Amino acid sequence: MTSKVELSDRPDIIYPDSDGQPMSDNTKQFRWIVTIKEGLEYLFKDDSNVFIAGDLLWYPVEGDNVIRAAPDAMVVFGRPKGDRGSYQQWKENNIAPQVVFEVRSPGNTQTELDKKLVFYDRHGVEEYYLYDPDRGDLSGWLRRDNRLDVIDPILGWVSPRLGVRFEMAGTELELYRPDGERFTSYVELAALREQERQAREQAQQRLEQERLRSQRLAEKLKELGIDPDEV
DSSP: OOOOOGGHHHHHHTOOOOOOOOOOOSSHHHHHHHHHHHHHHHHHTTOOEEEEESOEEEETTTTOOSSOOOOSSSEETOOOOOOSSSSSGGGGOOOOOOOEEEETTTTHHHHHHHHHHHHHHTOOSSEEEEEEETTTEEEEEEEEEEEEEEEESOOOOOOTTTTOEEEEETTTEEETTSSSOOOOHHHHHHHHHHHHHHHHHHHHHHHHHHHHHHHHHHHHHHTTTTGGOOO
């Protein structure tokens, strides 16, 4: 009689760090993936126990390297920040990502998206958000009664886990942090910092000009025999 060898006991199982698929199909999709992922990073920058990743392979089942997904962005509460080649759930206190984001590209078929929804539903995701930048369409699902249920309405919705508010400006997704500030791209953030720098320089120039005017006025008063401090 031979004993059955469990898959998890096999030392030869490899969990690849890459699925061979590109992170995005076009510049628009890539820009949104980066904006969402980096916005989440900034939101939880001071919480060492929130792990955030973009396009990272997630293996939910030990011993099975076929069951996997790579969300465009995912948030895991209760796991430390740090670099990982993949997210192997059994090595992470068996904590599944609670929140995932997908940005649809023209190459995504409806079947692919349906499979992702089933995967996230089956493996314990609490909140799933899907944005289509080409169609300007936003959808969301929230776990209720142990299944992902459609969020309706999605506009004005505030994520229970993230505290982030979802809005649309035309076809553009807008995500707002709990402090009311909008998620911005690196370009937008750099432009804002440049504006702030220029404003500071202009303010300093005005102060310097005012100081020079006051100095010239004081010198003029002294020439006239008037003590500026008594004026």
